[in-house]
Amino acid sequence: MTREYDVAVLGGGLMGAAIGYGMVRLGRRTAILDEGDLAFRASRGNFSLVWVQSKGMGMPAYSAWTRRSAAVWPDFAAALKQESGVDCALDQPGGFTLLLSEAEMERRAAFLARLHAQPGFERYPYEMWDRARVRQVFPGIGPDVVGASYCPLDGHLNALRAFRASHLAFAARGGDYFPEHPVETMEALPGGSFRIVTPKGAFAAAKVVLAAGTGNARLGPMLSLAAPVRPQRGQALVTEKASPFLTHPVVTLRQTDEGGIMMGDSQEEAGFDTSLGLGVLAVMARRAARMFPEIGRLNVVRTWSALRVMTKDGFPIYQQSEAAPGAFLCNCHSGVTLAAAHALLLAPMIDAGALDEGLLGAFTTRRFDVSAAA
Amino acid sequence: MFRRLHEAARPVLRFRLDGEPVEGREGDSVAAALLALGRDACRETAVSGAARGGYCMMGVCFDCLVVIDGTGNRQACLVPLREGMLVETQHGRREPGR
Numbered sequence: 151m152t153r154e155y156d157v158a159v160l161g162g163g164l165m166g167a168a169i170g171y172g173m174v175r176l177g178r179r180t181a182i183l184d185e186g187d188l189a190f191r192a193s194r195g196n197f198s199l200v201w202v203q204s205k206g207m208g209m210p211a212y213s214a215w216t217r218r219s220a221a222v223w224p225d226f227a228a229a230l231k232q233e234s235g236v237d238c239a240l241d242q243p244g245g246f247t248l249l250l251s252e253a254e255m256e257r258r259a260a261f262l263a264r265l266h267a268q269p270g271f272e273r274y275p276y277e278m279w280d281r282a283r284v285r286q287v288f289p290g291i292g293p294d295v296v297g298a299s300y301c302p303l304d305g306h307l308n309a310l311r312a313f314r315a316s317h318l319a320f321a322a323r324g325g326d327y328f329p330e331h332p333v334e335t336m337e338a339l340p341g342g343s344f345r346i347v348t349p350k351g352a353f354a355a356a357k358v359v360l361a362a363g364t365g366n367a368r369l370g371p372m373l374s375l376a377a378p379v380r381p382q383r384g385q386a387l388v389t390e391k392a393s394p395f396l397t398h399p400v401v402t403l404r405q406t407d408e409g410g411i412m413m414g415d416s417q418e419e420a421g422f423d424t425s426l427g428l429g430v431l432a433v434m435a436r437r438a439a440r441m442f443p444e445i446g447r448l449n450v451v452r453t454w455s456a457l458r459v460m461t462k463d464g465f466p467i468y469q470q471s472e473a474a475p476g477a478f479l480c481n482c483h484s485g486v487t488l489a490a491a492h493a494l495l496l497a498p499m500i501d502a503g504a505l506d507e508g509l510l511g512a513f514t515t516r517r518f519d520v521s522a523a524a
Numbered sequence: 525m526f527r528r529l530h531e532a533a534r535p536v537l538r539f540r541l542d543g544e545p546v547e548g549r550e551g552d553s554v555a556a557a558l559l560a561l562g563r564d565a566c567r568e569t570a571v572s573g574a575a576r577g578g579y580c581m582m583g584v585c586f587d588c589l590v591v592i593d594g595t596g597n598r599q600a601c602l603v604p605l606r607e608g609m610l611v612e613t614q615h616g617r618r619e620p621g622r
Binding site: 290390391392393395408409411442443444445447448449 | 570571595597616617618619620621622
């Protein structure tokens with residue numbers, strides 16, 4: 151028996167759930183085909199920032215897309231809460247990058263100036279703050295903190311709840327979720343629909359969205375879509391719950407709505423190895439304790455790693471297959487920041503059958519088609 | 525309410541519980557001393573504020589958390605009682621720096 155849908159979304163992480171939710175909002179009969187609990191699941195290990203500052207060096211369109219997502223996150227969070235009953239604790243008070251030396255301060259200021267000076271970059275407010283000003287917001291900073299960059303557009307949330315809320319909202323609108331349905335083969339049929347085969351049966355869909363993270367590298371070529379993505383490991387730590395003392399997220403450090411202090415920003419090329427190392431964890435914890443000495447007294451209760459879905463240049467891929475129109479490939483490593491855009495902006499484009507050239511034209515894999523010798 | 529089996533055998537240790545002078549016995553863990561004092565609840569949980577007290581008494585359940593000598597979220601069952609200790613109820617989440 152073949153089950154028929156308007157849209158099949160491959161991958162049930164935050165990206166797949168957000169796009170799936172966007173499709174059912176538009177009234178489309180939608181299936182999410184997912185792997186099981188053993189899938190590499192960035193959605194369960196991420197740092198939960200909705201982050202704007204510093205993104206888009208080399209691709210202004212990425213900054214613009216990120217900003218749009220941050221701007222529609224309040225609408226997305228409100229919709230999720232209404233439809234799922236889950237509050238994902240979105241908070242966008244502005245965010246900081248704390249700097250621990252004059253040299254870091256100068257590098258940061260120069261980087262942000264260069265970022266905003268790029269042709270076609272939509273500028274937005276940001277400021278370099280000296281120590282005295284940072285201290286007014288964070289009285290607990292350590293003596294090593296020289297200053298910070300601040301951007302009022304930054305924020306964070308509880309991404310585990312956002313993940314759950316997206317799935318609940320998807321189901322509440324009639325979406326069908328199929329765990330343990332890894333896709334084995336897939337083909338475009340004459341007439342424009344797709345046949346998707348899993349160990350638990352076949353599906354037919356008018357459109358297919360590949361949102362399977364690193365799994366897209368295997369799935370994409372079935373529909374003439376190249377997905378040059380690799381895993382990049384990130385490790386993180388969280389402390390016991392503490393009473394509120396960080397009022398704003400700091401890019402490598404944030405206090406969750408439940409009280410734990412999360413630390414983590416490692417970027418490691420380790421393939422699909424998700425093991426942890428005290429060396430990396432200790433470096434991150436020590437830097438956090440230099441920023442806020444009081445963190446050094448808290449107990450770490452959990453450490454983990456997850457795999458970012460990384461492209462060669464670090465920017466997302468959004469591409470419709472030219473050989474098989476109706477098949478869309480989506481990859482990014484900032485699935486939390488971009489979730490709102492995926493649900494509210496990308497899903498309508500997929501539904502209309504065309505990605506907006508102005509917003510997403512820069513994100514096709516054509517940008518990788520440059521000979522290495524050039 | 526717990527009763528001590530061999531009270532006379534071990535010397536008394538004086539300490540303070542939420543500022544009040546109280547007594548335990550040498551060889552007590554802080555958690556055991558609190559239970560012997562009838563203090564079944566020694567903390568309020570971080571999320572709902574519900575009362576909790578020592579349960580597993582072997583370092584696993586984390587329900588016996590207290591503030592000891594100014595450091596929050598100590599596992600009372602793993603800390604030997606000492607003369608002069610300052611033990612306080614853990615009210616909800618730990619305060620950073622304490």
